[in-house]
Amino acid sequence: xxxxxxxxxARTDEWAKVDGDEVVLGIxxxxxxxxxxxxxxxxxxEEGDSVNKGDTAATIESxxxxxxxxxxxxxxxxAVNEDLADAPxxxxxxxxxxxxxxRIKPDDLSELxxxxxxxxxxxxxxxxxx
Amino acid sequence: xxxxHTPQEIEEMLGVIGVxxxxxxxxxxxxKYRFPELNMSAGLTELEISSVxxxxxxxxxxxxxxxxxxxxxxxxxxxxxxxxxxxxRGEFYTAYTPYxxxxxxxxxxxxxxxxxxxxxxxxxxxxxxxxxxxxTAAAEAANMAYHFFRGKRKxxxxxxxxxxxxxxxxxxxxxxxxxxxxxGDEQAVGTSPDPGKLMALIDPDTALVMVQYPDFFGRIIDYxxxxxxxxxxxxLVGFVFNPTxxxxxxxxxxxxxxxAVGDGQPLGxxxxxxxxxxxxFTTKEKYVRKLAGRLVGETVDKEGKRAYVLTLTAxxxxxxxxxxxxxxxxxxxxxxxxxxxxxxxxxKTGFRQVADLCxxxxxxxxxxxxxxxxxxxxxxxxxxxxxxVIKTPKPVEEINFHLQQHxxxxxxxxxxxxxxxxxxxxxxxTEKITRHDIDDFVQALEEVGxx
Numbered sequence: 086x087x088x089x090x091x092x093x094x095a096r097t098d099e100w101a102k103v104d105g106d107e108v109v110l111g112i113x114x115x116x117x118x119x120x121x122x123x124x125x126x127x128x129x130x131e132e133g134d135s136v137n138k139g140d141t142a143a144t145i146e147s148x149x150x151x152x153x154x155x156x157x158x159x160x161x162x163x164a165v166n167e168d169l170a171d172a173p174x175x176x177x178x179x180x181x182x183x184x185x186x187x188r189i190k191p192d193d194l195s196e197l198x199x200x201x202x203x204x205x206x207x208x209x210x211x212x213x214x215x
Numbered sequence: 216x217x218x219x220h221t222p223q224e225i226e227e228m229l230g231v232i233g234v235x236x237x238x239x240x241x242x243x244x245x246x247k248y249r250f251p252e253l254n255m256s257a258g259l260t261e262l263e264i265s266s267v268x269x270x271x272x273x274x275x276x277x278x279x280x281x282x283x284x285x286x287x288x289x290x291x292x293x294x295x296x297x298x299x300x301x302x303x304r305g306e307f308y309t310a311y312t313p314y315x316x317x318x319x320x321x322x323x324x325x326x327x328x329x330x331x332x333x334x335x336x337x338x339x340x341x342x343x344x345x346x347x348x349x350x351t352a353a354a355e356a357a358n359m360a361y362h363f364f365r366g367k368r369k370x371x372x373x374x375x376x377x378x379x380x381x382x383x384x385x386x387x388x389x390x391x392x393x394x395x396x397x398x399g400d401e402q403a404v405g406t407s408p409d410p411g412k413l414m415a416l417i418d419p420d421t422a423l424v425m426v427q428y429p430d431f432f433g434r435i436i437d438y439x440x441x442x443x444x445x446x447x448x449x450x451l452v453g454f455v456f457n458p459t460x461x462x463x464x465x466x467x468x469x470x471x472x473x474x475a476v477g478d479g480q481p482l483g484x485x486x487x488x489x490x491x492x493x494x495x496f497t498t499k500e501k502y503v504r505k506l507a508g509r510l511v512g513e514t515v516d517k518e519g520k521r522a523y524v525l526t527l528t529a530x531x532x533x534x535x536x537x538x539x540x541x542x543x544x545x546x547x548x549x550x551x552x553x554x555x556x557x558x559x560x561x562x563k564t565g566f567r568q569v570a571d572l573c574x575x576x577x578x579x580x581x582x583x584x585x586x587x588x589x590x591x592x593x594x595x596x597x598x599x600x601x602x603x604v605i606k607t608p609k610p611v612e613e614i615n616f617h618l619q620q621h622x623x624x625x626x627x628x629x630x631x632x633x634x635x636x637x638x639x640x641x642x643x644x645t646e647k648i649t650r651h652d653i654d655d656f657v658q659a660l661e662e663v664g665x666x
């Protein structure tokens with residue numbers, strides 16, 4: 086399981102990467118593996134939207150499930166990855182780079198402190214896997 | 216096996232919810248709509264019971280007993296005998312999509328054929344496996360448009376010449392979303408064949424504009440400008456269509472409609488006092504993730520043979536839960552099969568012929584009624600398909616009462632739904648009506664007009 090050290094993780098399997106004063110969001114390798122083949126991504130926000138922590142950023146459909154991606158922090162949307170609509174499989178193949186979903190300007194960067202670091206997330210997954 | 220509740224169980228359940236009797240449970244339903252007291256004496260034999268029930272049933276008359284000019288959304292077409300024969304085959308005779316659908320390849324194939332036929336009729340890309348009836352399909356169209364814009368557009372603009380019951384069903388659906396506004400069908404906007412006033416209501420907050428084609432009054436209106444106006448504001452356009460008319464008219468898809476919905480009852484389904492009918496729901500490919508109901512797709516199995524599957528199920532409620540756009544996960548399987556068999560039997564030529572006969576006979580009737588003293592066509596300038604509105608010299612209720620003495624079912628009394636259309640009758644003519652029937656109808660109208 087690929088869990089890059091420099092990222093923060095949510096209990097609901099989103100990752101967040103700080104990039105200057107912006108934050109990039111996506112889903113973890115574990116999340117894509119659990120969902121299996123992803124066939125559809127619908128981004129629920131567009132550039133310029135203001136969002137609150139907990140809002141739905143996107144809905145993902147795989148061959149066996151549908152799942153929501155939630156915002157781990159509040160802010161305004163700088164950009165969304167439009168390419169995912171035509172190539173949802175990118176989330177399976179490259180969840181941390183080409184599979185980025187949303188770029189956000191956070192209202193309060195300290196909201197990221199509620200998220201887990203890589204080691205804690207790895208332990209969390211192990212626990213869930215039983 | 217069906218196991219009815221025992222009297223003790225019924226007592227127990229009533230006790231839990233604090234209701235005294237079963238009758239008390241139904242007090243909210245107006246009395247005239249409740250199941251009537253049959254007043255049968257105890258200890259009758261099966262033979263006696265069936266004779267009592269037959270006597271009660273004989274108080275009903277069916278469309279077969281009358282010459283019927285009643286339409287207004289349900290039409291008395293001829294149904295080839297083979298439709299019922301195939302419908303009642305044991306392999307097909309269930310109303311539901313099976314729970315293990317892929318095991319029933321025959322059922323899935325029939326639904327796939329149905330979907331293909333519906334897209335062919337409407338000129339749209341995708342059809343679902345069907346809904347309960349046309350009104351449900353229309354409401355699901357409004358629902359889909361609302362969800363397509365993720366609730367950001369709050370207006371549903373309805374033409375007043377969309378079927379009144381469909382508009383009511385749309386309102387019922389939309390009341391769950393407390394900020395949605397359903398408008399455009401007020402008396403002030405009117406029923407003019409010129410949709411200018413309706414178009415003026417379309418704005419950037421409009422999710423859906425819905426028109427009917429032919430409209431509730433049978434009129435064929437060119438909606439090109441409505442579609443343009445809606446698309447200019449980014450709104451979707453829905454057509455409520457009559458499938459029989461598609462044998463003759465330019466399909467909604469060619470107008471650029473985003474949704475085409477309607478009732479499939481005219482396609483081989485009997486009137487049956489109002490149901491079961493068949494909701495047709497078709498749309499463009501780009502909305503396929505948002506559409507309600509089941510969808511059957513064609514694929515190949517591991518041996519490379521053609522096979523059918525339920526597809527895109529992740530949008531449905533049993534997987535997506537509260538995020539699905541609709542709570543409908545079923546279809547009207549048996550009626551969809553009836554429509555499929557009906558269309559297959561008629562073929563392209565036969566289907567066109569039905570449309571043509573309806574059109575010609577309706578125009579013959581309209582022409583002759585318009586020549587009667589005291590009667591005139593309400594919209595003489597607007598083309599129509601197989602239904603038209605006449606102004607009558609007396610209240611329609613009175614005329615229809617007279618017609619019934621001649622075993623004729625008159626047209627729909629429009630004043631029931633449109634206060635501005637006092638003394639206006641909506642007359643439907645199908646291929647089942649003969650020239651002789653029309654002449655009798657015209658003569659009876661003349662009689663009652665003179666009294």
